[in-house]
Amino acid sequence: MSGPTAVVLGAGSWGTAFAKVLADAGTDVRIWARREQVAAAINDTRTNPDYLPGRRLPDRITATSDAAKAIDGAEIVVLAVPSQTLRRNLAEWVPYLAPDSTLVSLMKGIELGTLKRMSEVIVEVTGVATDRVAVVSGPNLAAEIADEQPAATVVACTDTDRATLIQAAISTPYFRPYTNDDVIGAELGGAVKNVIALACGIATAMNLGDNTKATLITRGLAETSRLGVALGADPLTFAGLAGMGDLVATCSSPLSRNRTFGEHLGRGETLEEAQAATKQTAEGVKSCLSIRDLARRHDVEMPITEQVERVCHEGLSPRVAMAALMARSTKPE
Ligand SMILES: NC(=O)C1=CN([C@@H]2O[C@H](COP(=O)(O)OP(=O)(O)OC[C@H]3O[C@@H](n4cnc5c(N)ncnc54)[C@H](O)[C@@H]3O)[C@@H](O)[C@H]2O)C=CC1
Numbered sequence: 001m002s003g004p005t006a007v008v009l010g011a012g013s014w015g016t017a018f019a020k021v022l023a024d025a026g027t028d029v030r031i032w033a034r035r036e037q038v039a040a041a042i043n044d045t046r047t048n049p050d051y052l053p054g055r056r057l058p059d060r061i062t063a064t065s066d067a068a069k070a071i072d073g074a075e076i077v078v079l080a081v082p083s084q085t086l087r088r089n090l091a092e093w094v095p096y097l098a099p100d101s102t103l104v105s106l107m108k109g110i111e112l113g114t115l116k117r118m119s120e121v122i123v124e125v126t127g128v129a130t131d132r133v134a135v136v137s138g139p140n141l142a143a144e145i146a147d148e149q150p151a152a153t154v155v156a157c158t159d160t161d162r163a164t165l166i167q168a169a170i171s172t173p174y175f176r177p178y179t180n181d182d183v184i185g186a187e188l189g190g191a192v193k194n195v196i197a198l199a200c201g202i203a204t205a206m207n208l209g210d211n212t213k214a215t216l217i218t219r220g221l222a223e224t225s226r227l228g229v230a231l232g233a234d235p236l237t238f239a240g241l242a243g244m245g246d247l248v249a250t251c252s253s254p255l256s257r258n259r260t261f262g263e264h265l266g267r268g269e270t271l272e273e274a275q276a277a278t279k280q281t282a283e284g285v286k287s288c289l290s291i292r293d294l295a296r297r298h299d300v301e302m303p304i305t306e307q308v309e310r311v312c313h314e315g316l317s318p319r320v321a322m323a324a325l326m327a328r329s330t331k332p333e
C-alpha cells in the first residue's frame with residue numbers, strides 16, 4: 001500500500017533516519033541535502049556515509065540538492081535542519097509548499113533572539129495555520145532508529161486528524177508513534193533535554209556517578225516542567241516520551257551529541273575546542289541561551305540551565321558550576 005508523498009529537508013543523521021522510517025512505513029520520500037555530494041551518495045550508494053554510515057537506505061528514498069524539486073507536490077514536509085538555520089532555509093522554501101501539506105518539525109531547539117519554538121518559527125515564516133504544523137519528538141537517537149531498534153515517539157499537533165495522518169505515515173514494526181495535542185510541551189521537552197544532557201556530559205567527564213546524573217535528570221525535568229507550564233504546556237507531557245523519555249535517553253547515551261559535547265566541556269576544554277571536536281549539531285549549546293532568556297522572561301527558575309549557559313558561554317569551571325547548584329537554598333521538592 002502506498003502512503004502520501006513526503007520530503008525530508010535536511011540530510012543529517014535524524015533527517016536521514018526519519019526518511020528511512022517513512023519509507024519503511026510505505027511512504028515515498030525525497031531527501032533534500034544541502035550538499036550535492038551527500039545527495040549523490042544517497043542515490044548512488046543507498047547510504048549516507050557522512051551522517052549515518054553503514055545503514056542501507058530503502059529504495060523508496062531518493063535525494064536531491066534542488067529544494068524546489070524535492071518539495072514539489074509533497075503532502076508531508078519534514079523539517080530537519082539545525083534550529084538556528086531554520087528561519088533562513090524555510091524562507092527560501094515557502095514558494096514550493098503544496099497548499100494543504102502538513103509541516104513536520106523534527107528540530108529540538110529554541111531560536112536565539114526571538115526565543116521562539118520551531119513550530120512558531122514555521123508559522124511565522126510560512127504563514128500557515130498553526131494546526132498544519134506537527135512536531136515529532138521522543139527518545140529517538142538516530143543511529144538506534146536506523147538500526148531498527150524498537151522505540152516510540154510523540155506526534156504532537158493541534159489538529160488530531162493531521163496527527164493521525166503523520167502517525168500512520170511513520171508507524172513501522174520498530175517505530176511506534178503516539179499522538180498528542182500538546183505542541184508546546186513536546187517542543188520544550190525536546191529543547192531543554194539537550195541542555196540537561198550537556199550537564200550530564202559534564203558530570204560524566206568529572207567522574208561523577210549515577211546519583212549525580214539521576215539528580216540532574218530529575219531536577220532537570222522539574223525545571224523543564226516549570227517553564228513548560230508557564231508557557232501553557234500540559235504538565236503530563238513531561239512525564240511522557242517527549243519529556244522524561246527523551247531526557248533519559250539523551251542524558252544516558254554516549255550516542256548523544258549534546259552529552260558528548262558536555263563531556264568535552266567537563267574535561268576542561270573551551271567552547272571553541274569542544275566545537276572543533278564535533279561535526280554535528282549539539283542544539284543545547286545555543287539553545288541554553290534562549291531557554292535561559294525565556295525562563296527569565298517568564299520569571300521561572302532554571303538553575304541547571306543557568307549553570308550550563310555559564311560553563312558554555314562564560315567560561316565558568318564545571319566544578320564551580322556544580323558547587324553553585326549544590327549551594328542553592330534548601331526547599332521542598
Ligand atoms: N540526531 C538525532 O539523533 C536526533 C536529532 N534531532 C534533531 O533534529 C535536528 C536535525 O538534527 P540532525 O539531523 O541530527 O543534524 P546533523 O547534525 O546530523 O545534520 C544537520 C543537517 O543540517 C545541515 N545543515 C547544517 N547547516 C545548515 C544550514 N545552514 N542550512 C541548511 N542545512 C544545514 C547539514 O548539512 C546536515 O545535513 C536537530 O534539531 C536535532 O536536535 C531530533 C531527534 C534525534
Ligand SMILES: O=C(CO)COP(=O)(O)O
Nearest residue numbers: 138139140141256257258
Ligand atoms: O534528540 C535526540 C534523541 O532523542 C538526539 O540527541 P543529540 O542531539 O544529543 O544527539
